Amino acid sequence: xxxxxxxxxxxDDECRVLDDVIEAVRAGESRAxxxxxxxxxxxxxxxxxxxxxxxxxxxxxxxxxxxxxELPFAGLHQLFGTMTERIDRLPVPQRNxxxxxxxxxxxxPPDRYVVSLGVLGLVAELARECPVLCVVDDExxxxxxxVLTLTFVARRMKSDAAAVVFAxxxxxxxxxxxxxxxLSGLSAHHARELLDSVMTGPLDPSVRHQIVTETHGNxxxxxxxxxxxxxxxxxxxxxxxxxxxxxxxxxRDYRRRLDALPPSARQFLLLAAADPVGDPTTxxxxxxxxxxxxxxxxxxxxxxxxxLGARVEFxxxxxxxxxxxxxxxxxxxxxxDALAAVTDPSSDPDRRxxxxxHAADRPDEDAAVELERSAGHARSxxxxxxxxxxxxxxxxxxxDPSLRTRRLIAAAEASRDAGGHEAALVLLDTASMRPLDDxxxxxxxxxxxxxxxxxxxxxxxxELLLGAAARFGPDHAADARATALEALVGTFWDAxxxxxxFAKAAASVADLVRGSxxxxxxxxxxxxGLYVRIVDGxxxxxxxxxxxxxxxxxxxxxxxxxxxxxxxxxxMLAEELWDEDAMGVLATxxxxxxxxxxxxxxxxxxxxxxxxxxxxxxxxxxxxxLIEESHTVAAVSTGRTNRHVEVVLSAWRGDxxxxxxxxxxxxxxxxxxxxxxxxxxxxxxxVLANALGRFDVALAAAKxxxxxxxxxxxxxxxxxxxxxxxxxxxxDALRSVRDWLAERVxxxxxxxxxxxxxxxxxLLSDDDRAEAHYQESIAQLSTTRxxxxxxxxxxxxxxxxxxxxxxxxxxRYLREAHQTFHALGxxxxxxxxxxxxxxxxxxxxxxxxxxxxxxxxxxAQVAALAGAGLTNPEIGARLFISPRTVQxxxxxxxxxxxxxxxxxxxxxxxxxxxxxxDLGGRRRLEPx
Numbered sequence: 001x002x003x004x005x006x007x008x009x010x011x012d013d014e015c016r017v018l019d020d021v022i023e024a025v026r027a028g029e030s031r032a033x034x035x036x037x038x039x040x041x042x043x044x045x046x047x048x049x050x051x052x053x054x055x056x057x058x059x060x061x062x063x064x065x066x067x068x069x070e071l072p073f074a075g076l077h078q079l080f081g082t083m084t085e086r087i088d089r090l091p092v093p094q095r096n097x098x099x100x101x102x103x104x105x106x107x108x109p110p111d112r113y114v115v116s117l118g119v120l121g122l123v124a125e126l127a128r129e130c131p132v133l134c135v136v137d138d139e140x141x142x143x144x145x146x147v148l149t150l151t152f153v154a155r156r157m158k159s160d161a162a163a164v165v166f167a168x169x170x171x172x173x174x175x176x177x178x179x180x181x182x183l184s185g186l187s188a189h190h191a192r193e194l195l196d197s198v199m200t201g202p203l204d205p206s207v208r209h210q211i212v213t214e215t216h217g218n219x220x221x222x223x224x225x226x227x228x229x230x231x232x233x234x235x236x237x238x239x240x241x242x243x244x245x246x247x248x249x250x251x252r253d254y255r256r257r258l259d260a261l262p263p264s265a266r267q268f269l270l271l272a273a274a275d276p277v278g279d280p281t282t283x284x285x286x287x288x289x290x291x292x293x294x295x296x297x298x299x300x301x302x303x304x305x306x307x308l309g310a311r312v313e314f315x316x317x318x319x320x321x322x323x324x325x326x327x328x329x330x331x332x333x334x335x336x337d338a339l340a341a342v343t344d345p346s347s348d349p350d351r352r353x354x355x356x357x358h359a360a361d362r363p364d365e366d367a368a369v370e371l372e373r374s375a376g377h378a379r380s381x382x383x384x385x386x387x388x389x390x391x392x393x394x395x396x397x398x399x400d401p402s403l404r405t406r407r408l409i410a411a412a413e414a415s416r417d418a419g420g421h422e423a424a425l426v427l428l429d430t431a432s433m434r435p436l437d438d439x440x441x442x443x444x445x446x447x448x449x450x451x452x453x454x455x456x457x458x459x460x461x462x463e464l465l466l467g468a469a470a471r472f473g474p475d476h477a478a479d480a481r482a483t484a485l486e487a488l489v490g491t492f493w494d495a496x497x498x499x500x501x502f503a504k505a506a507a508s509v510a511d512l513v514r515g516s517x518x519x520x521x522x523x524x525x526x527x528x529g530l531y532v533r534i535v536d537g538x539x540x541x542x543x544x545x546x547x548x549x550x551x552x553x554x555x556x557x558x559x560x561x562x563x564x565x566x567x568x569x570x571x572m573l574a575e576e577l578w579d580e581d582a583m584g585v586l587a588t589x590x591x592x593x594x595x596x597x598x599x600x601x602x603x604x605x606x607x608x609x610x611x612x613x614x615x616x617x618x619x620x621x622x623x624x625x626l627i628e629e630s631h632t633v634a635a636v637s638t639g640r641t642n643r644h645v646e647v648v649l650s651a652w653r654g655d656x657x658x659x660x661x662x663x664x665x666x667x668x669x670x671x672x673x674x675x676x677x678x679x680x681x682x683x684x685x686x687v688l689a690n691a692l693g694r695f696d697v698a699l700a701a702a703k704x705x706x707x708x709x710x711x712x713x714x715x716x717x718x719x720x721x722x723x724x725x726x727x728x729x730x731x732d733a734l735r736s737v738r739d740w741l742a743e744r745v746x747x748x749x750x751x752x753x754x755x756x757x758x759x760x761x762x763l764l765s766d767d768d769r770a771e772a773h774y775q776e777s778i779a780q781l782s783t784t785r786x787x788x789x790x791x792x793x794x795x796x797x798x799x800x801x802x803x804x805x806x807x808x809x810x811x812r813y814l815r816e817a818h819q820t821f822h823a824l825g826x827x828x829x830x831x832x833x834x835x836x837x838x839x840x841x842x843x844x845x846x847x848x849x850x851x852x853x854x855x856x857x858x859x860a861q862v863a864a865l866a867g868a869g870l871t872n873p874e875i876g877a878r879l880f881i882s883p884r885t886v887q888x889x890x891x892x893x894x895x896x897x898x899x900x901x902x903x904x905x906x907x908x909x910x911x912x913x914x915x916x917x918d919l920g921g922r923r924r925l926e927p928x
Contacts, residue, residue: 014042015887017181018050021163025057025131031163032154034175037183040220043167046183047137050165052888058126060134064141073101073115075146079134080122087122094118101145112145116152123153124160131161139168147174154178185217193873195222215317224317254305254322261303264296266327269305271335273323274358276351278311285342290334333359350374353390363399371397372407379414384599388414392427402440405431409443419601421451442471446483453490454601456669462490462501466508482523484509488530489569506534522551526569542577542747549573553582575715578750580616580785587613591626604633608645615649616716618787618824623649625861642666644677651684651691652788654828659688679705686720691828699724699733715744718756719792726763726796734764752789755781759793762800770800788829791820795833807840814840855896860909862889863897867905 014035021031035043051059060079068074080087081102087095097110098118126132139147147166151174154164166175186194191212215221258266271286272278287296297308305319306312314320324332340355353370360367375390391411398404412427428444436444449464465487472480491505513531529544552573574582587610594603607630614623627646634641647662663681670678682705689698702720718737725733741757755777762773774797781790798814801807818833855863865875872886890902897908 014046014181014183015049015891018046018165019053021165022050022053022055022057022133025133025161025163028131028159028161030157030160031165032157032178033163033165034178034180035165035167035183036171036175036180037169038218039169040218040224041183041185042219043169043183044137045219047135047165047167049888049891050133051135053891054133056130057133058130060126060132062136062142062146064136064138064143066141069141069143071143072109072145073143073149075136075142076115076119076149077102080119083122086125087118089125090118090121094121112148113152115145116149119149120153120156123157123162127160127162132163134162134164136164136166139166139172140170147172151175151178185215186219186222187217188212191215191217191222193871194219211317221317250318251322251325254319255326257303257305258323258326261299262296264292265299265303266323267331267335268292268296268300269303269323270327270331271338272300272306272312272314273320274332274335274355275312275339276354278313280308280310280312282339282342283312286335286338289338289341333361345370350377357390357393357397360397364397365399368394368397368407372410375410375414379597384414384418384597385420388412388418388420388423395427401434402437405434405436405440409440409447412447413443416447416451417597417599417601419599419604421455421601424451438471438473439476442468442473442476442479442483445471446479446486449483449490450486458490459501462487462505465490466505469509469512478523481512481527484512485523485527485530485569488527488534491534492530492572502534506531522548522555525551526573529573538576539743539747545573546577546748549577549579549582553585577748578715578744578753579748580613580752583613583616584785600633604630607633608642611645611649615645615652616788617785618820618826620649620653620825621855621860625858628858629861642677644680647684648680648687651687652826652828654688654691654826654831656688656692656828659684683717683720686717686724688828690720690723691826691832693832695724695727699728699730703733715753715756719759719789722756722760722763723792723796731764734760738764751780751783752786755784755786755789755793759796763796771797774800787820787824788826791817791824791826791829791833794820795829795836798833799836802836802840810840811837811842815842855893859889859893859896862886863893863905863909866890866902867909 017033021033024031035046037043051061062075062078064075080098084104087098087102087104089095090098093114094117096105096107097114099105100107100110101115123132123134134150134153136142136147136150150164150166155177157164166178168175171180185191195211211222258269261269267290268287271290271292272283275283275286287293300306301308304315305323306314314323336355337359340352340359343352343355345352349370353367353374356364356367357371371390371394375387375394378384378386378390388411391407391414395404395407395411398407408427408431412424412431415421415424415427424447428447431440432444445464445468449461449468452458452461452464454461465483469480469484469487472483487505488509491499491501509527509531513528525544525548529541529548532544533541574580574586587606590606591603591610594600594606607626611623611626611630614620614626623645627649630645631641643662643665647659647666650659650662663684666681666684667678682701686698686702686705689695689701698720702717702724705717706714706721718741721733721737725731725737738757738760741753741760744753745757758773758777758780762770762777765773774793777793778790778797781793784790794813794817798810798812798817801810801813814833814837818830818837821827821830821833862875866872866886872890875886893905897904899905899908
């Protein structure tokens with residue numbers, strides 16, 4: 001039976017064939033299958049899927065190797081050579097034959113038929129204990145004796161619970177009569193999806209079409225095209241033609257074929273290789289400009305390297321790369337110059353600029369201007385890295401020193417925005433090789449300061465930013481104020497109590513603040529608000545900060561992520577103002593904008609803050625998915641993963657073994673002076689200790705976190721101080737927090753801070769007034785989305801009622817608290833509530849079953865995105881994983897949920913996972 005694929009990126013049809021094999025073996029039947037296809041078509045990937053799906057089956061696997069192809073029975077030895085005890089139990093002729101074949105004893109070359117019977121007996125014995133799956137990859141390099149033996153076994157297995165599956169490039173005679181699954185290339189549609197999922201930047205649709213056509217839907221060929229292609233090679237979406245890596249033997253073979261051609265044919269092939277879209281009209285026009293006539297085409301076509309039709313196509317993308325790499329620099333420039341001359345500047349300005357960039361051998365201002373314009377186009381399409389590459393090349397082609405410096409700085413800024421800190425610093429070093437005027441010096445200092453803070457060199461970064469703000473001068477007042485704002489944001493982050501940097505920053509920006517008659521722009525509001533926050537305190541700054549947050553919430557996302565630390569600042573302000581609605585809007589918006597603009601460094605932070613907000617709402621699954629995505633973004637951008645949000649989530653989940661490890665991991669770089677967010681480790685320690693009833697530990701940790709006066713956790717860590725101080729009898733700590741909350745309530749009256757203030761008043765009351773305060777705390781918090789805080793007030797009220805002997809009343813509140821904590825996944829606090837319930841005499845409490853299978857964070861997000869209609873490549877692009885990994889997670893989800901199709905996901909997903917498809921906004925890939 002021959003089955004042909006229908007080109008799904010995930011090979012769904014083929015996977016179903018392999019799944020049928022597994023199910024048959026599990027049912028006690030025998031199966032054989034040959035997976036056949038050209039190199040790179042996906043045979044090994046399907047075998048890996050087969051092994052993954054095999055689960056409890058006994059896996060016997062072997063892979064052919066060219067170095068062992070001449071060694072008889074080498075593959076069999078890999079499969080069965082260690083089973084000496086089982087071999088000893090075979091009939092004597094079979095036992096002797098296998099022992100000789102495996103070199104366990106001396107003797108004449110064994111009879112292959114007897115060896116085959118022995119292997120058949122071994123498989124049958126193994127299958128009686130457990131179903132067996134025998135997998136043979138790269139059969140074309142397997143020794144013939146092994147292949148003949150295993151095909152013999154595959155044909156003669158009868159009622160054994162066993163399967164033999166081969167992956168082979170060739171349809172050999174040995175496989176005659178065995179079921180065969182023939183793999184063909186992916187369809188153009190799914191090949192485009194696969195290519196898009198692995199490219200490092202946006203790709204021009206015409207270039208994508210050319211690549212898909214030349215790879216003929218071969219997955220490995222598509223991946224080879226993308227491998228090693230960085231942002232510089234993708235500037236403007238046009239892939240550098242020599243970027244595809246070639247092995248030395250392949251490159252030598254192509255060079256021999258090229259050397260046999262006349263010079264005019266080689267130049268025609270080079271011209272075709274340099275054109276990224278294969279347009280015949282453009283190619284003929286450029287050929288005419290080079291003086292190439294029709295006779296040059298004949299030997300080029302006869303070489304078999306290209307074909308000419310509606311498009312000019314290379315037979316293989318490796319051939320395109322080999323032709324381009326074989327040419328000298330001068331020859332390459334000639335063909336790019338010809339292509340630039342015939343490319344229409346009005347209809348295709350970016351491709352013209354790309355060709356001019358490759359053709360230039362000296363400064364060329366016209367080309368530089370075109371490149372600068374194309375950088376703007378690339379930026380608007382979310383290609384910050386491509387914009388940086390265009391700007392860098394524009395600077396290289398610029399003769400005017402001042403203009404060259406400006407373009408180098410612009411390229412550095414784009415590189416920084418895209419997460420390329422080291423590349424940005426190199427560009428800044430280059431720009432600084434000549435004396436800089438005040439404006440350029442200020443811009444260089446500003447970018448260096450931003451990078452320093454992002455690299456956790458806070459003091460250096462703030463001082464650079466303050467210096468830059470002072471150097472901009474009156475002609476660039478807006479830049480000076482924006483840079484001063486960035487400096488103030490940097491002072492707040494990870495600051496110590498009474499940090500002298502606060503006073504220094506405030507003194508440095510005082511003139512800028514006083515020079516503004518009335519704050520009108522968003523930058524003015526934020527700058528003055530933070531300045532007043534440092535100098536006069538929260539209450540004085542609250543009205544200004546309130547106006548700024550209101551403007552932020554109603555403003556449309558800007559076209560560019562301009563303000564350093566904007567995501568830190570926005571969330572900090574919304575949290576300090578106790579405005580959870582603004583927190584939600586701003587957290588989600590920043591993820592959307594960072595994704596849209598390709599600002600990976602900022603995206604990593606935005607995802608973490610969005611996770612913190614979801615955690616505040618008690619949506620642990622959403623928070624975990626965002627954290628996991630932030631780690632993935634870090635791996636492909638800055639390479640620095642911070643666990644500061646993850647450790648807090650782990651604490652809320654009550655993970656006693658993992659939280660201390662994560663806490664130490666967060667603290668270590670802070671102790672070494674190369675990290676930040678150490679206060680989050682203290683906050684996490686306080687949460688976990690309160691959940692477990694270790695109130696003295698919780699109070700010490702919470703005080704450390706609170707003393708940092710961090711905006712991002714201050715309003716949350718007070719809850720830990722209230723809880724721990726009330727149980728340790730630290731009345732002074734309770735009163736201090738009460739006064740702190742009273743100031744916040746007066747300046748920003750919100751149900752959230754009202755609720756915590758009432759809770760604190762309840763714990764400080766010794767009489768019946770406490771009950772009214774508890775009830776008011778619960779009532780106020782119930783109007784918010786802070787489900788954890790609602791449950792905390794219910795828990796403390798229930799504990800208070802129990803200590804006064806009102807067990808019946810206590811049970812009501814303790815049950816509600818327990819149900820909330822358990823439903824949210826806060827195991828530590830759920831356990832504390834359960835212990836209190838048991839102390840009331842409630843013998844019915846037990847850990848309730850969730851009713852839903854346990855999905856990991858990434859499984860839940862993949863499933864939610866699939867349920868929302870995204871394809872595997874779209875999900876992979878969103879989560880920075882491969883479509884193959886997406887398919888792997890989906891199959892695990894299907895098994896856990898007991899479903900068979902995506903259409904069933906919406907009904908089968910647990911409620912807490914259903915909303916993950918919209919975390920930070922969906923981003924669908926544009927159709928080609």
